[in-house]
Amino acid sequence: NIPSVQNIYDGILQPDGKMIYVGRYHNSGGGLTSGIIVRYNVDGTKDLSFNSTGFRNSSLGLGLQSVCLQSDGKILVAGTNSLHRLLANGDLDLTFNVVGSKSISLSGQNINIKSVSMQPDNKIIVSGSISNGTNTDIAVARLNANGTLDTTFNIDGIFTYNSSTIDNGFSHKIQSDGKIVIVGDTGATTGTKNFIIVRVNSNGTLYTSF
Numbered sequence: 001n002i003p004s005v006q007n008i009y010d011g012i013l014q015p016d017g018k019m020i021y022v023g024r025y026h027n028s029g030g031g032l033t034s035g036i037i038v039r040y041n042v043d044g045t046k047d048l049s050f051n052s053t054g055f056r057n058s059s060l061g062l063g064l065q066s067v068c069l070q071s072d073g074k075i076l077v078a079g080t081n082s083l084h085r086l087l088a089n090g091d092l093d094l095t096f097n098v099v100g101s102k103s104i105s106l107s108g109q110n111i112n113i114k115s116v117s118m119q120p121d122n123k124i125i126v127s128g129s130i131s132n133g134t135n136t137d138i139a140v141a142r143l144n145a146n147g148t149l150d151t152t153f154n155i156d157g158i159f160t161y162n163s164s165t166i167d168n169g170f171s172h173k174i175q176s177d178g179k180i181v182i183v184g185d186t187g188a189t190t191g192t193k194n195f196i197i198v199r200v201n202s203n204g205t206l207y208t209s210f
Helices: none
Strands: 003-014 020-028 030-039 068-069 075-079 081-084 114-120 124-131 135-144 158-161 166-174 180-187 193-201
Touching: 003 068, 003 114, 020 068, 020 075, 030 075, 075 114, 124 180, 135 180, 135 193
Parallel strands: 068 114, 114 166, 135 166
Antiparallel strands: 003 020, 020 030, 068 075, 075 081, 114 124, 124 135, 124 166, 135 158, 166 180, 180 193
8 A cells, every 4th residue: 555666575474474575666756765664464454453454564675675574473584684573563673783673794895685584593594695895795694683793603693705897696495504605696697597506614714525
């Protein structure tokens, strides 16, 4: 019910059958672009127990690319340059980085987050890309449950990979042994690009046997 152009990029199914979708909307009247999250009941109607309207489109950055459900019902959403955690009712979770949101930066550059997931120990993994000043690197970060960077992961909580060209991370999966596999593309701005797969150890170092 928002007069706008809307794009959905990810969705999950809750254990109770409710559906959550995230993306962005562009308000053609005001020119506003914002992230949006919507939750639907099993019958396809908006779940009005979520933010009273069934959706939330404030304080969520310029767009959401990924969503993940925690075992306690809290919802992690990520996109553009920020990660947010919501309570089951749609409110920002203020136990996460005090304000419910976090931007992850390295050398003054923010990670453009494309994917978010949870480890079995409730630590949070995000992946995407980050500028190195010349082009972009694949980036992976691990956070503690309270939103702080996990310094047991590559010392500062962030791993980056550069193949001497433009590298972008689009998604990742966590293996049963804790290793992280990131997929994306690599290549110049114009011309042919190749897909790229990077595997990272659970401590945030590159898995060189891959």
